[in-house]
Amino acid sequence: MQLQQMYQEIILDHYKNPHRRGLREPFDAESFQVNPTCGDEVTLRVKVSGDTVEDVSYEGQGCSISQASTSVLTDLVVGGSVDKALSTMDAFIELMQGRGQVEPDEDVLEDGIAFAGVAKYPARVKCALLGWMAFKDAVAKSGGSTEGAS
Amino acid sequence: MQLQQMYQEIILDHYKNPHRRGLREPFDAESFQVNPTCGDEVTLRVKVSGDTVEDVSYEGQGCSISQASTSVLTDLVVGGSVDKALSTMDAFIELMQGRGQVEPDEDVLEDGIAFAGVAKYPARVKCALLGWMAFKDAVAKSGGSTEGAS
Amino acid sequence: MTDGLDVAALRADFPILGRTVRDGKRLVYLDSGATSQRPRQVLDAEREFLEQHNAAVHRGAHQLAEEADEAYEGARSRLAEFVGVDAGELVFTKNATEGINLVAYALGNAATAGPEAHRFVVGEGDEIVVTEMEHHANLVPWQELCKRTGAKLRWFGVTDDGRLDLSNLDDLVTERTKVVAITQQSNVVGTVNPVARIAARGREVGALSIADSCQSVPHSKVDLRSLGVDFAVFSGHKMLGPSGVGVLYGRRELLETMPPFLTGGSMIESVFMDHTTFAAPPQRFEAGSPMSSQAVGLGAAVDYLSVVGMDRVAEHEHSLTEAALRGLAEIPGVRVIGPTEAVDRGGAVSFVIDGIHPHDAGQVLDDEGIAVRVGHHCAWPLHRRFGVPATVRASFYLYNDLDDVASLLDGIRTAQKFFRVG
Amino acid sequence: MTDGLDVAALRADFPILGRTVRDGKRLVYLDSGATSQRPRQVLDAEREFLEQHNAAVHRGAHQLAEEADEAYEGARSRLAEFVGVDAGELVFTKNATEGINLVAYALGNAATAGPEAHRFVVGEGDEIVVTEMEHHANLVPWQELCKRTGAKLRWFGVTDDGRLDLSNLDDLVTERTKVVAITQQSNVVGTVNPVARIAARGREVGALSIADSCQSVPHSKVDLRSLGVDFAVFSGHKMLGPSGVGVLYGRRELLETMPPFLTGGSMIESVFMDHTTFAAPPQRFEAGSPMSSQAVGLGAAVDYLSVVGMDRVAEHEHSLTEAALRGLAEIPGVRVIGPTEAVDRGGAVSFVIDGIHPHDAGQVLDDEGIAVRVGHHCAWPLHRRFGVPATVRASFYLYNDLDDVASLLDGIRTAQKFFRVG
Ligand SMILES: Cc1ncc(COP(=O)(O)O)c(C=O)c1O
Numbered sequence A, B: 001m002q003l004q005q006m007y008q009e010i011i012l013d014h015y016k017n018p019h020r021r022g023l024r025e026p027f028d029a030e031s032f033q034v035n036p037t038c039g040d041e042v043t044l045r046v047k048v049s050g051d052t053v054e055d056v057s058y059e060g061q062g063c064s065i066s067q068a069s070t071s072v073l074t075d076l077v078v079g080g081s082v083d084k085a086l087s088t089m090d091a092f093i094e095l096m097q098g099r100g101q102v103e104p105d106e107d108v109l110e111d112g113i114a115f116a117g118v119a120k121y122p123a124r125v126k127c128a129l130l131g132w133m134a135f136k137d138a139v140a141k142s143g144g145s146t147e148g149a150s
Numbered sequence C, D: 001m002t003d004g005l006d007v008a009a010l011r012a013d014f015p016i017l018g019r020t021v022r023d024g025k026r027l028v029y030l031d032s033g034a035t036s037q038r039p040r041q042v043l044d045a046e047r048e049f050l051e052q053h054n055a056a057v058h059r060g061a062h063q064l065a066e067e068a069d070e071a072y073e074g075a076r077s078r079l080a081e082f083v084g085v086d087a088g089e090l091v092f093t094k095n096a097t098e099g100i101n102l103v104a105y106a107l108g109n110a111a112t113a114g115p116e117a118h119r120f121v122v123g124e125g126d127e128i129v130v131t132e133m134e135h136h137a138n139l140v141p142w143q144e145l146c147k148r149t150g151a152k153l154r155w156f157g158v159t160d161d162g163r164l165d166l167s168n169l170d171d172l173v174t175e176r177t178k179v180v181a182i183t184q185q186s187n188v189v190g191t192v193n194p195v196a197r198i199a200a201r202g203r204e205v206g207a208l209s210i211a212d213s214c215q216s217v218p219h220s221k222v223d224l225r226s227l228g229v230d231f232a233v234f235s236g237h238k239m240l241g242p243s244g245v246g247v248l249y250g251r252r253e254l255l256e257t258m259p260p261f262l263t264g265g266s267m268i269e270s271v272f273m274d275h276t277t278f279a280a281p282p283q284r285f286e287a288g289s290p291m292s293s294q295a296v297g298l299g300a301a302v303d304y305l306s307v308v309g310m311d312r313v314a315e316h317e318h319s320l321t322e323a324a325l326r327g328l329a330e331i332p333g334v335r336v337i338g339p340t341e342a343v344d345r346g347g348a349v350s351f352v353i354d355g356i357h358p359h360d361a362g363q364v365l366d367d368e369g370i371a372v373r374v375g376h377h378c379a380w381p382l383h384r385r386f387g388v389p390a391t392v393r394a395s396f397y398l399y400n401d402l403d404d405v406a407s408l409l410d411g412i413r414t415a416q417k418f419f420r421v422g
């Protein structure tokens, strides 16, 4: 069964106990993203102070992959610099679009490496990226740069 | 060569020396027909007196088949009753749509039987019927009935 | 099988059903509602056309062109017979979606067409009536037509058990109604709608009716004439035929005066730089080089289905649907959306599983070799109506059997185990 | 052949070229301008897809669906590379005709779309510029758009030798011009037009440019980016690919803000009963189930052409065209319409024969096994321009050779003998 590779315990944990879930005030920008194929949705807010991602809050409905990856996202970016968040995002996108050929760097992606198995299922890659697309969009709206983000 | 079967001498004669060609006054109704595939055109007028087709005049451009069949048409219908013209038309249409399986009746179709070979070439059937479609339309416009004409 | 369909023999005609997926699992294809598979006979017919008779249709006079014309028009005739109408009333489109757009745009074009098109004009004060269970293909084109013309969109609701709520039929379909557009069979919940009754009401008030027959024509005997609709659409790829070809039926009298939609070659009568006149239907609605080999393939699909017999296809799917509904009812935590009894109901069965998102359920099924569809199945409003973001849909066709149903039920239990729910 | 194309080997890939017509005559297929024939490689690619990977594209999550998506998007990428643009800038349509209609209708829809679509709005005072040598596909949709919006249609004339008369370029293409639509290569007279120059003038005045590349992309190396046009269209069936699939190229920046045309499934973002938002391009322009296996076949066609090499294809056709023009000039009573020298000229050669109507000439050629096209070739205004109701057209492709040219010339002499002219 290849399923275990995809649904790592880490993913199921984040799915059942999502971190930082809920929409919070104050925030600088909000993004709503939808996966038109399956109807999964996320609304995500960012609060940036100076160069620091101070908070990411979100609400949405979707599969374990989209929900867990958004939860992991908040762990990875909150408290760090916007630049670091965007380069983490690039690394995550690269992993997801790598069709299982990209070796993830745990130092950069932490729990995010659990999604390596998802990269083998093209139809699920969009799920894993849904929250990240919202983050990218929200950061851009908040005035943070997303240059260089593919 | 199957060509001789299609291009009977009668057809080539009518093509080179068309009968009753030219547009004449007076007339009761006029019809313009075009074959959209090849651009062949005919403008045809009918003059009906009482129950008699008094004149059919026409102008047009087109291949030997369309020109000759219009010339033959005038021979077949001018001077006879409208009813007889329409039943002759039905016989000609039946011949042309018969894919070479219909035995033409020379008593009814006279020179028209020369078109039997054309019926084997579906793309040319429309050519042979161009003038007849104009005749049918013009008769209908002139108030003559085309009921029963297929 | 009791219904006498020799599924094993049929399956042998479908090469793809012999393949395995996900490390050697038998393919259990339960996604025919999205697209069907093609039998060898259809593939062969298309190939034979391309290797022997291919030429531009309706444009040539050489022998290949004659043969290509004949194959293309022959397919039209067989399709017409299959759905009980005249060949001249069928227009080949690229899919059902184009067919619906064709009608919607032709109506929009009526305002600037000649007086013969007057009855098609749509404007402010007019209403277009759809249902809450439409596929996006039979909803969005009408929303857009309303946006362009100022007409108003109204719709039938759906009852808790997935039927159309027709209690307000006479209030919804009125003298203001220009078009009533209804699916004949839901692609999500399987409901078979009383299209004839709604079309009759439309006729009473002078509204045009259009049936989305995408999910009915492939699965049962449909006689469009006796259905009494003005227009209907369906797609080749859902009925064993090629992708890239669909069919629009329109009553002759309507096609004769309706303005064209796509314009270009083959649909004209005469062309000048400053104006153009148009050919008679169906050519008027078939601009450009047509999907010739695809029409031929669709003709072969119709032959195939006719040999099997549409009544037997329907009966067979009915027994599979019954078995599936029965089996699903027995699994705790599984809820079928839509009619739970196989009455006036086709073989699309959509459901949700407590505690498992449809996408995740689909993944487990896929891992077991079972191909189902997950998501909103292009019927998002219907999902909203039932308060679910998505469902899992199994859909059956003549090549499925009770083993496939059993696999589905087993797969659901496996998913529940995997996600530790139920 | 001096150009190094091994035509005999190529011909072996095309099953239909091995057949005979009219009582055993060798088929001399000179009608590729209407539609090309398909090599085994294209037929096999499509069949392999259908027997192994067929599923609904962009709608499923099971293994077959993944494979189908990949095949479909892979074809898009290869096509994009073939014409020098990004995959996201190519939209699959059913044929080139739909592609042109798509742009024309999208422009028409801009008036009721959001502010982002403002630059596409067409109305009174605006002008659309075409040419007198357009195929109906690139003329009638613009006539119709003018009819719907009140814009005015203007056009470039054609010189006696079949070239565009560009002497009034700056008077025709002005600040009032909204769209310039030009064929890159005439399907009747073979003329290759200076599209880059005209598109550049369009850019100067803020007009959108669209190239009809139906007759160029199949026959030569075309780099759409360096051509500098905003949009371009071409058809699969004219370039060894399947019927039922065409391509629209649109500059990314334009596709991103252009309103949709066909609406329905797969082109949406979110759907509610009362409104819908749309997906990003290219999906926004691909409503309904796409021509999936056809796109795959077209991908294989592009692979085939790339292996042969487009420069060699062009060179080969050039030598055939030269031979045909030379041979035709030597037959008394034959008059070529359009450029009589193979300079800036592709391999469509149209002509008339004194005393023989083209339809009759075509019949004699057909009897000899030679398939040419007769009529106005969907370019009626161009025929009016030259005062002929119809022409005979021979058109060449990579599988033709000098023997085919010789057969054509012999056939013409036979026709003259048969009709006792010349
Ligand atoms: C120059 C040109 N434009 C447009 C078309 C239309 O292409 P299609 O019929 O494939 O849409 C053709 C071919 O018919 C053509 O030769």
Ligand SMILES: Cc1ncc(COP(=O)(O)O)c(C=O)c1O
Pocket: C033, C034, C095, C096, C097, C098, C135, C137, C138, C183, C185, C186, C187, C212, C214, C215, C235, C246, C378, D265, D287, D288, D289, D290
């Ligand atoms: C009920 C219904 N209507 C319309 C469609 C659209 O058909 P297509 O995508 O072939 O145009 C479908 C299938 O997707 C359907 O199931």
